[in-house]
Amino acid sequence: MAADNPIDPIHQFEISKIADIQLGGIDISFTNSSLFMVFALAATMALFVIGLSKKSIIPNRMQMLSELSYNFIANMLRDQVGDQGRAYFPFIFSLFMFIFFCNFIGLIPYTFTVTSHLIVTFAFAGLIFIAVTIIGFVKNGLGYLRIFYPSGIPIFLAPLIVPIEIISYLSKPISLSVRLCANMLAGHSILKIFAGFIVMLGFLGFAPLVFLVVLYALETLIAALQAYIFTILTCIYLNDALHPDH
Amino acid sequence: MKILLKAFLLTAPINFAYAAEGQKSAGLPQMDISTFPSQLFWLVITFSLLYLFMWKFVIPKLGATIEERRDKISNDINDADNLNTEATDILKKYDEQMASASQESNEIITNSKKAMLDHLETLKKENEEKVNSLISESQAKIKAQEEKSKIEIRNATLDTVKAIVSRYIENIPSDEEINKKLN
Numbered sequence: 001m002a003a004d005n006p007i008d009p010i011h012q013f014e015i016s017k018i019a020d021i022q023l024g025g026i027d028i029s030f031t032n033s034s035l036f037m038v039f040a041l042a043a044t045m046a047l048f049v050i051g052l053s054k055k056s057i058i059p060n061r062m063q064m065l066s067e068l069s070y071n072f073i074a075n076m077l078r079d080q081v082g083d084q085g086r087a088y089f090p091f092i093f094s095l096f097m098f099i100f101f102c103n104f105i106g107l108i109p110y111t112f113t114v115t116s117h118l119i120v121t122f123a124f125a126g127l128i129f130i131a132v133t134i135i136g137f138v139k140n141g142l143g144y145l146r147i148f149y150p151s152g153i154p155i156f157l158a159p160l161i162v163p164i165e166i167i168s169y170l171s172k173p174i175s176l177s178v179r180l181c182a183n184m185l186a187g188h189s190i191l192k193i194f195a196g197f198i199v200m201l202g203f204l205g206f207a208p209l210v211f212l213v214v215l216y217a218l219e220t221l222i223a224a225l226q227a228y229i230f231t232i233l234t235c236i237y238l239n240d241a242l243h244p245d246h
Numbered sequence: 247m248k249i250l251l252k253a254f255l256l257t258a259p260i261n262f263a264y265a266a267e268g269q270k271s272a273g274l275p276q277m278d279i280s281t282f283p284s285q286l287f288w289l290v291i292t293f294s295l296l297y298l299f300m301w302k303f304v305i306p307k308l309g310a311t312i313e314e315r316r317d318k319i320s321n322d323i324n325d326a327d328n329l330n331t332e333a334t335d336i337l338k339k340y341d342e343q344m345a346s347a348s349q350e351s352n353e354i355i356t357n358s359k360k361a362m363l364d365h366l367e368t369l370k371k372e373n374e375e376k377v378n379s380l381i382s383e384s385q386a387k388i389k390a391q392e393e394k395s396k397i398e399i400r401n402a403t404l405d406t407v408k409a410i411v412s413r414y415i416e417n418i419p420s421d422e423e424i425n426k427k428l429n
Binding site: 010013014015021023026027028029030031033034037038040041044045048052055057063066067070071089090091093094097098114116117118119120123181185 | 274275276278280281282283284285286287288289292293295296297299300301303304305307308309311312314315318
């Protein structure tokens with residue numbers, strides 16, 4: 001069985017119950033996944049509670065960190081969406097911080113990566129997709145359908161372009177969720193595999209060890225980058241919903 | 247940034263293919279539908295809490311702090327600008343005062359120079375007059391003295407001649423005769 005193998009790279013993604021909770025016949029047990037969601041929540045809260053505990057004109061390190069993240073996301077939203085995006089700032093900010101901390105906590109050995117599960121990323125992507133579609137129709141009415149037929153395209157190309165645009169629109173939540181989940185899954189699996197090589201090779205293990213260190217740095221970059229990409233794509237989709245003409 | 251994005255969009259299928267392979271060999275925990283309700287349930291709870299926390303606590307407070315700082319900085323910049331204009335004004339005033347003061351002093355210098363030259367001129371004139379009068383006075387004195395000594399010399403000569411002549415001849419010539427001969 002896979003679970004019995006100590007260096008099985010997939011073992012780290014397994015979900016184990018911590019507290020068995022059943023609600024109307026549905027299993028909503030508190031699992032290791034839930035625990036690390038709470039950790040991500042706690043980490044974000046800690047960052048901002050400490051960062052904001054002693055707010056001053058000249059910020060200390062933690063305040064600097066919280067303000068940097070705030071400005072980073074606020075600028076991203078302003079650049080991508082403009083001033084109309086302000087209303088969605090709490091969501092975008094929460095989204096980024098949650099994914100960021102889930103990705104980073106997952107890099108610590110023996111932890112669990114919440115975002116490596118497709119259902120979690122798909123829940124976010126699906127929520128974003130539905131919300132963006134609703135926002136698009138509420139703000140533009142039926143004019144939102146223009147996004148399927150970009151301006152400046154000859155009418156005889158419409159039968160070709162419109163289906164392609166519809167398919168690409170419908171595939172957005174899938175690509176968005178799969179990108180994040182697959183990056184986490186693949187990265188953590190490779191880390192685990194190379195960690196296994198170190199153990200197996202014994203004395204010669206320093207070679208994969210060196211590689212593991214480099215790979216770990218790369219994975220750290222990817223953890224931040226994927227949180228960034230997920231957030232900026234959300235901003236881009238939101239911009240499409242608010243300004244379908246562009 | 248767009249290039250980076252594209253690169254990741256392109257590599258995503260490869261990563262996913264890797265994941266799919268893993269699924270075939272080990273049975274990915276990701277595909278275990280029985281864990282979905284629990285994951286979704288706790289995701290909704292934790293993310294909602296995070297959203298509320300961000301919406302109600304972090305964003306208003308951080309926004310206010312950042313706004314406050316921006317206000318403070320712009321106020322300080324305004325103050326600095328005001329002080330700067332003030333300083334420029336003072337400098338201007340100072341320059342003006344310096345210019346007028348130097349003009350005044352120049353005037354004073356030219357005036358006093360002129361006064362000095364005038365004074366010098368009058369002094370010179372006075373002295374010249376004095377010297378001239380002294381010279382003419384002494385010249386007159388010299389002339390008078392000359393006249394006087396001429397007469398005295400003549401008289402002395404006369405007496406001497408009379409005395410010498412009286413020694414050799416009986417007949418003493420008269421003064422008129424001697425005078426005639428002397429001339």
